[in-house]
Amino acid sequence: MSHPPAKLDINSDVFKLPILEGSVGPKVLDVSKLYRETGYFTYDPGFTSTASCESKITFIDGDKGILLYRGYPIEDLAESSDYMEVCYLLLFGELPTKKEKEKFDHDITYHTMVHEQLNHFYSGFRRDAHPMAIMVGVVGALSAFYHDSTDISDPRQRLIASYRLIAKMPTLAAMAYKYSIGQPFIYPRNDLSYAANFLNMIFAVPCEEYHVSPTLEKAMDLIFTLHADHEQNASTSTVRLAGSSGANPFACIAAGIASLWGPAHGGANEACLKMLEEIGTKDRIPEFVNRAKDKSDPFRLMGFGHRVYKNFDPRAKVMRKTAHKVLGELGIDDPLLEVAMELEKLALEDEYFIAKKLYPNVDFYSGIILKAMGFPTEMFTVLFALARTSGWVSQWHEMIEDPVQKIGRPRQLYTGPTQRKLTPLDKR
Ligand code: CMC
Numbered sequence: 150m151s152h153p154p155a156k157l158d159i160n161s162d163v164f165k166l167p168i169l170e171g172s173v174g175p176k177v178l179d180v181s182k183l184y185r186e187t188g189y190f191t192y193d194p195g196f197t198s199t200a201s202c203e204s205k206i207t208f209i210d211g212d213k214g215i216l217l218y219r220g221y222p223i224e225d226l227a228e229s230s231d232y233m234e235v236c237y238l239l240l241f242g243e244l245p246t247k248k249e250k251e252k253f254d255h256d257i258t259y260h261t262m263v264h265e266q267l268n269h270f271y272s273g274f275r276r277d278a279h280p281m282a283i284m285v286g287v288v289g290a291l292s293a294f295y296h297d298s299t300d301i302s303d304p305r306q307r308l309i310a311s312y313r314l315i316a317k318m319p320t321l322a323a324m325a326y327k328y329s330i331g332q333p334f335i336y337p338r339n340d341l342s343y344a345a346n347f348l349n350m351i352f353a354v355p356c357e358e359y360h361v362s363p364t365l366e367k368a369m370d371l372i373f374t375l376h377a378d379h380e381q382n383a384s385t386s387t388v389r390l391a392g393s394s395g396a397n398p399f400a401c402i403a404a405g406i407a408s409l410w411g412p413a414h415g416g417a418n419e420a421c422l423k424m425l426e427e428i429g430t431k432d433r434i435p436e437f438v439n440r441a442k443d444k445s446d447p448f449r450l451m452g453f454g455h456r457v458y459k460n461f462d463p464r465a466k467v468m469r470k471t472a473h474k475v476l477g478e479l480g481i482d483d484p485l486l487e488v489a490m491e492l493e494k495l496a497l498e499d500e501y502f503i504a505k506k507l508y509p510n511v512d513f514y515s516g517i518i519l520k521a522m523g524f525p526t527e528m529f530t531v532l533f534a535l536a537r538t539s540g541w542v543s544q545w546h547e548m549i550e551d552p553v554q555k556i557g558r559p560r561q562l563y564t565g566p567t568q569r570k571l572t573p574l575d576k577r
Contacts, residue, residue: 314541389544
């Protein structure tokens, strides 16, 4: 449906701004010709009102707490699909048939090994390196090993690179963990599912049999599914921006990993668990809630609030249920879960959090589950990166294939000095 354009009046000169309408979600003012026609830029720090691209992959309604991958609600995918199906859906736009799924599973499985020389990269890192630091390095380094899939003008190479990234991330992540604890790397196993293979590479040792618990396998797969994509967040926008210059996909995903690492984004799950540990007991919760409300204190409740969700994060709802299930099935009675539940209750009843629409986000519960599964906190964001790789590569594909795609180049509101004369050093 076409709309009459919006009118922008600048000192009595009226400019027409086309209004675009997506399949669902708010309408969009097309300002792409604004500078050319008016000499004005728009100013929008943090892109709170700016759509940077057209996309058909993921939709979020932040007010209603809705998240759809290619039109399917996240709750339904979490209930009835698995992560491999979700990867296929994100990449190709439709859920796979049984045959397509078998082929996709096979193709991903057969790309899980990494070049043997990549092992040497790990020994170059300090043992106490943060695994995200290692991931930024080794994922970027993949471009030095897989030259045959870095020509982004070739659709086949683009697809091979995407399969390689989805397939090799678990292997690289598990290697980062094994290196940090001084255990030998465990090779991937083609007879296991994506999630089970990852758990095996993380927790198995060569000297004894390791059986992947079906409860853990299911929980791991669910965590991957819930984190697979989230439209134009900071790391995805980073991947798109890096890719817009024509950089190869391995380098772009490394850029995404770097962006994800921050505590306001993927690093929040690690920060949230550390916060729950610091709170320690229920009686200390009010003290932390008060700190979060105090404007003179930089402390924020980690795992609360979201740029887009102004309602419950639907992923947090699924995660909450899973946390109880996993801890119950594993027979773990974690006092942190009680602290988390009480904190959630107090914050949801608090005027400050109600007024600012601050609800628990996905990271609020994921840390508790991951801890119960045996992952150290430093690995939490790595798991997020692993899962988000499918979303990143899908968004990267969409960008490359978009006919209006051009190099990303935001403008600025310059407030620095105007041109001035340089005084030589001896005269300053
Ligand atoms: N605790 C206390 N106050 C908060 C919090 C919080 N967690 N989050 C936002 N606020 C307040 C903030 O101080 C501001 O108040 P005021 O309007 O008085 O200045 C108001 O709420 C709006 O916050 P904002 O920083 O302008 O909102 P934003 O959209 O820029 O930030 C956010 C979103 C996720 C960075 C922020 O809510 C936050 O820092 N949360 C904690 C970190 C976290 O859990 N991040 C994970 C996000 S979900 C996973 C992912 O996508 O990576």
